[in-house]
Amino acid sequence: MGGMAPPFDLADLPTGVAMSLSSLVARVLAPNPSPFTFTGTQTYVVGAGDVAVIDPGPEEAEHLAALMAAIAGRPVVAIVCTHTHRDHSPAARPLSAMTGAPVIGCAPLTLDDDGPRADAAFDAAYRPDRVLADGERLMGEGWTLEAVATPGHTSNHLCFALVEEQALFTGDHVMGWSTSVISPPDGDMADYMRSMQRLLEREDMVYYPAHGEPIDTPQRLVRGMMGHRKQREGQILRFLERNGDSIIPDMVAEMYKGVDPRLHPAAGRSVLAHLIDLDQRGIVRAADGLWQMR
Numbered sequence: 001m002g003g004m005a006p007p008f009d010l011a012d013l014p015t016g017v018a019m020s021l022s023s024l025v026a027r028v029l030a031p032n033p034s035p036f037t038f039t040g041t042q043t044y045v046v047g048a049g050d051v052a053v054i055d056p057g058p059e060e061a062e063h064l065a066a067l068m069a070a071i072a073g074r075p076v077v078a079i080v081c082t083h084t085h086r087d088h089s090p091a092a093r094p095l096s097a098m099t100g101a102p103v104i105g106c107a108p109l110t111l112d113d114d115g116p117r118a119d120a121a122f123d124a125a126y127r128p129d130r131v132l133a134d135g136e137r138l139m140g141e142g143w144t145l146e147a148v149a150t151p152g153h154t155s156n157h158l159c160f161a162l163v164e165e166q167a168l169f170t171g172d173h174v175m176g177w178s179t180s181v182i183s184p185p186d187g188d189m190a191d192y193m194r195s196m197q198r199l200l201e202r203e204d205m206v207y208y209p210a211h212g213e214p215i216d217t218p219q220r221l222v223r224g225m226m227g228h229r230k231q232r233e234g235q236i237l238r239f240l241e242r243n244g245d246s247i248i249p250d251m252v253a254e255m256y257k258g259v260d261p262r263l264h265p266a267a268g269r270s271v272l273a274h275l276i277d278l279d280q281r282g283i284v285r286a287a288d289g290l291w292q293m294r
């Protein structure tokens with residue numbers, strides 16, 4: 001799952017065909033549009049000779065057939081996952097069986113002793129052949145992918161830099177259509193903001209997100225998204241100052257007026273992520289299920 005956004009036109013979505021975006025990058029749209037995935041998950045095929053496949057997507061026969069057509073018999077060096085939400089990683093296993101390629105990339109989600117961090121949105125069956133640490137590289141003919149650790153949307157999220165093109169595959173960390181949902185306990189707002197800051201300090205020329213169009217002014221978008229989170233945080237604090245002890249649904253009803261009500265539960269998760277961050281910074285606290293200023 002990715003973010004939240006306005007409705008879009010389902011007509012003419014080019015599922016099933018590879019669209020070339022650069023000499024090394026092609027994109028295949030999966031047939032899983034929803035209020036959370038926008039037009040659907042975008043799988044990237046990287047390389048002009050042998051290839052890597054980034055975010056193979058949901059396990060759907062139609063999408064797997066489209067990926068095999070895009071691979072067109074070329075050797076697959078690796079099937080790479082940015083994180084393990086169910087719209088990103090489940091096709092890794094059948095694609096690995098069909099191509100013989102290893103599954104490489106993000107870690108499986110680690111479960112804490114203090115309760116399950118995963119929910120139904122996670123692909124619990126994900127088993128990578130190799131986990132990449134921050135800065136580790138994968139190489140093929142004429143391409144290099146470098147892992148960039150970007151926890152926040154999920155604790156195991158990685159972006160992947162395509163060194164030869166100064167491009168960054170951003171998964172769900174930065175998307176082309178919406179801000180990411182940060183859903184605690186696995187989603188973490190403080191981590192997310194640190195990971196955004198990290199991207200600001202890089203010199204990528206283009207982002208290829210898992211949902212939405214390529215982003216050719218990446219630093220400007222990241223700055224804008226960080227500003228948006230700071231505004232949201234300010235709204236929460238003003239709400240608590242005005243209303244005293246409060247519950248999240250009341251905050252969402254006011255702050256997300258005009259947003260599709262089906263998205264309000266997800267908005268509530270992002271508000272909770274802000275509140276946990278504010279609590280950790282000593283600004284708010286929870287008492288008997290109510291949130292209040294300290």
Ligand SMILES: [Zn+2]
Nearest residue numbers: 001002085172
């Ligand atoms: Zn996701």
